[in-house]
Amino acid sequence: MASYGAGSRLGNARDDGILIYHFRRGCEGENMHPIMARLTQDHARLTQVLTMLEGLLDRFHEGVEPDYELMNELLEYMNTYADVVHHPTEDLIYQRVLEKGTERHDVFEILIRQHAGLSQVTKRFRKSIEGILNEEVLLREDVEANGRELVAVNRAHMALEDDEAFPIARETLTNEDWNAIEALAPVADDPVFGNPDPQRFKALYRQLNEQTHN
Numbered sequence: 001m002a003s004y005g006a007g008s009r010l011g012n013a014r015d016d017g018i019l020i021y022h023f024r025r026g027c028e029g030e031n032m033h034p035i036m037a038r039l040t041q042d043h044a045r046l047t048q049v050l051t052m053l054e055g056l057l058d059r060f061h062e063g064v065e066p067d068y069e070l071m072n073e074l075l076e077y078m079n080t081y082a083d084v085v086h087h088p089t090e091d092l093i094y095q096r097v098l099e100k101g102t103e104r105h106d107v108f109e110i111l112i113r114q115h116a117g118l119s120q121v122t123k124r125f126r127k128s129i130e131g132i133l134n135e136e137v138l139l140r141e142d143v144e145a146n147g148r149e150l151v152a153v154n155r156a157h158m159a160l161e162d163d164e165a166f167p168i169a170r171e172t173l174t175n176e177d178w179n180a181i182e183a184l185a186p187v188a189d190d191p192v193f194g195n196p197d198p199q200r201f202k203a204l205y206r207q208l209n210e211q212t213h214n
């Protein structure tokens with residue numbers, strides 16, 4: 001998808017390459033507030049989740065039935081942690097940057113708008129997967145297109161944050177700002193990578209375990 005070119009850079013990179021890329025970016029800066037360190041770590045994990053989802057879509061494209069349980073759990077993760085904790089925390093940061101003033105207010109306005117759109121894209125794809133499981137008649141190409149869109153828009157969104165929004169936020173906000181943001185930010189733990197909920201994400205754990213031991 002040409003319009004999401006920024007994301008394909010990550011998509012073509014190898015899994016471990018992506019993680020190293022994010023890790024380096026996350027550790028480069030001095031005096032990084034824990035909130036920003038956590039968001040950077042979230043991006044590395046979300047990237048891993050998107051790569052898994054892409055692998056399932058490739059199987060689906062080849063006509064093989066993918067692991068729907070895993071796919072559903074990946075979407076559950078995105079609809080809960082990303083939409084409930086990650087994006088709302090970023091919204092607090094972006095709003096604060098906008099209040100303080102920045103020449104690049106367009107970037108922050110776009111990202112805030114995209115947050116609402118991302119959860120809709122996830123819900124749409126989730127619905128089409130549920131449709132398949134309920135044996136509704138759906139075009140496989142449409143289902144796949146919804147899934148590819150989800151992967152592409154999330155990658156492009158994170159790339160814009162990593163490349164533009166996060167560096168500007170770190171330059172603009174003071175320690176006082178970060179502490180105020182931290183006080184307002186949702187506190188729920190990451191249910192997969194942080195404080196695990198293995199009953200809810202059974203297939204996802206299995207997959208992560210296999211990846212670690214291969």
Ligand SMILES: [Fe+2]
Binds near residue numbers: 087090111115157161
């Ligand atoms: Fe975001």
Ligand SMILES: [Fe+2]
Binds near residue numbers: 158
């Ligand atoms: Fe983000």
